[in-house]
Amino acid sequence: MSSEPTEHLLVTEYFHPDTASTGQLMTDLAVGLKDRGLDMTVYTGQPNYHSGENERQPSRSLHEGVSVRRIGAPQVRQSSMPRRLVNWALFTAWMTVLLLFERVERDRKVIFVTCPPFLPAAMWFVCRVRGWEYTYVAYDLYPDEPVELGYVPEGGLVHRLWERLDRQAFRDAEHVVALGPVMKERIAAKLGPSADPEKIEIIHNWEDEDFITPMAxxxxxxxxxxxxxxxxxxxxxxxxxxxxxxxxxxxxxxxxxxxxxxxxxxxxxxxxxxxxxxxxxxxxxxxxxxxxxxxxxxxxxxxxxxxxxxxxxxxxxxxxxxxxxxxxxxxxxxxxxxxxxxxxxxxxxxxxxxxxxxxxxxxxxxxxxxxxxxxxxxxxxxxxxxxxxxxxxxxxFVKDTAIDQYYEMLAPTAQSKVVA
Structure with a gap:
């Protein structure tokens, strides 16, 4: 077992300079946790939120001290739902293969967010095979969302299989993050009465209080x-x-x-x-x-x-x-x-x-x-x-309040460090 600090790996489809809200929030989170002392690495893709308007980024870089690796999954312009499905599938498959087979020299804990929708099931499988602990950050609930929109028939084979995989991903997580009390209630209902509701943390999203300020x-x-x-x-x-x-x-x-x-x-x-x-x-x-x-x-x-x-x-x-x-x-x-x-x-x-x-x-x-x-x-x-x-x-709902909550959850001695 390596004596080096545990690597916290954040897996997200969107990251700086993507302008999607998830990209902004995940950038704030990675940088904020790095500033608080966690060893942070981000695995992400190329910017593609506004139909690929952002310039292509290097495969490896640093963003405010955070190591960023961008996978080479092919992309199409995100102008329709079928095209997004293609991007989601390619990103998830590429990331899964990379994480399953790459050589890792030290302890690793994974943090992933529900972007793309197939990522939680894939990361559950990867972490189960590799023996890594993980944190499941639920920005949206799946397959609930496509079922409500009518894309996936309720009670059908796809729905039942997806629901089963997602439930298992929640159950095996070290931590689960819900964005509010109602979302926590829905996740707890998915897990059933035998699950531990205490591992579901409510951490609201945030805005940068210095970036957006009231103006006449x-x-x-x-x-x-x-x-x-x-x-x-x-x-x-x-x-x-x-x-x-x-x-x-x-x-x-x-x-x-x-x-x-x-x-x-x-x-x-x-x-x-x-x-x-x-x-x-x-x-x-x-x-x-x-x-x-x-x-x-x-x-x-x-x-x-x-x-x-x-x-x-x-x-x-x-x-x-x-x-x-x-x-x-x-x-x-x-x-x-x-x-x-x-x-x-x-x-x-x-x-x-x-x-x-x-x-x-x-x-x-x-x-x-x-x-x-x-x-x-x-x-x-x-x-x-x-x-x-x-x-x-x-x-x-300011940025530091939310990131402090993530830090206290992820770092064993976080409380004393945050107070200090």
Whole structure:
């Protein structure tokens, strides 16, 4: 057995300079754990989030002291679900073969995240063969997500096999990370009554409190450039996927079409064209509903603070399957948050707990419109809930708080080091 420090290997499809939220979070995590004293290595792929727009990176490099190895798995442009499936399969297979057969000189513990969806089952197999301990970080639950979306028939062979493998991956993990209480409940239900719920840690995602800070629209060049300064503005910024219920938001925009309210939807995704078509059906596109593509990284502190209210939307049935990282960004921006979700979803619980916004159920178009109209006519409510959002964010969801929790979980003597 080697006397060198244990290597903590983070396996993730996305890493710097990928602009996917998972890439940003995994970069923060690896660098933060390295800074706290863990020997960190990252195995990842080439940047490919925005259809391969990022420049190709060297196969081996250092990022802020973290050793990064990029595998050579072939990629196709991620412009559709079938193409993403190809990338996911190639990445998972390539990484599996590499980890099964590479020579390792010292003790290793593996940390992996559910990107791509097939990775947990593959890493469970690898770690079982190699005798490595591992930590399973659940950013999404599979096969729950494709079953809810109708891609995988519930109760079919694929569903049952995938569920069995995923359950075993949870059971054999040294640690399991859930992003909220509802997600923890779903994982515990998967494991059954014989499993130890104590090994499921709740560690929320985060935002960099120095990168996103509240900003008045009158001081924001992005608000000025897009004509938002003098108009009450509702912002959705991020992935426009099938599990994001923006249909309710567009419905609310139609209800408020005769009011001075501007809706700005920034981002890309499989469901974007459907949302554009819906806005056009209501005669809203180019008028009260505007669409923009993803914004450059350096512009995000301005685009994300350019509105009066931010939106987080989750499709019904996804309670505990996903927890939107947009919630923490919206709270960091110091804006009230309109959460479109079930009352008992993690996102709704948080904004209700801290009086940081208003939650409405999916499809409740009139309730969403009423919430926006209430904010529009009550600037004091906007200010109070926006202040509450930022204060709750600073107390609970900043980067250092989350990474300290990971460190305490992963390092045997972490508590004394963190306090010191």
């Amino acid at each position: 629209k009158t001081d924001n060049w992005f608000s000025e450039e897009h004509g938002l300064t003098d108009t009450f503005t509702v912002l959705y910024s991020g992935n426009i996927a099938e599990f994001h219920d923006l249909e309710t938001l567009v419905g609310a925009a139609a209800e408020l079409d005769d009011r001075e309210v501007q809706f700005l939807i920034i981002g890309e995704g499989d469901n974007k064209q459907r949302i554009i078509d819906l806005a056009e059906e209501h005669g809203l596109r180019g008028d009260s509903v505007e669409f923009l593509p993803y914004q450059p990284w350096d512009d995000l502190p301005y685009s994300l603070t350019s509105a009066d209210v931010s939106v987080v939307a989750v499709k019904e049935g996804f309670e505990g399957i996903v927890v939107s990282s947009k919630l923490y960004t919206a709270m960091a921006a110091g804006q009230p948050v309109l959460v479109i979700a079930q009352d008992d979803d993690d996102e709704a619980r948080i904004v209700d707990q801290f009086d940081a916004g208003i939650s409405v159920e999916q499809g409740a178009v009139e309730d969403a419109a009423a919430a926006i109209e209430r904010w529009r006519t009550d600037p004091q409510l906007v200010e109070r809930q926006g202040t509450n959002a930022r204060e709750a964010f600073e107390a609970n």
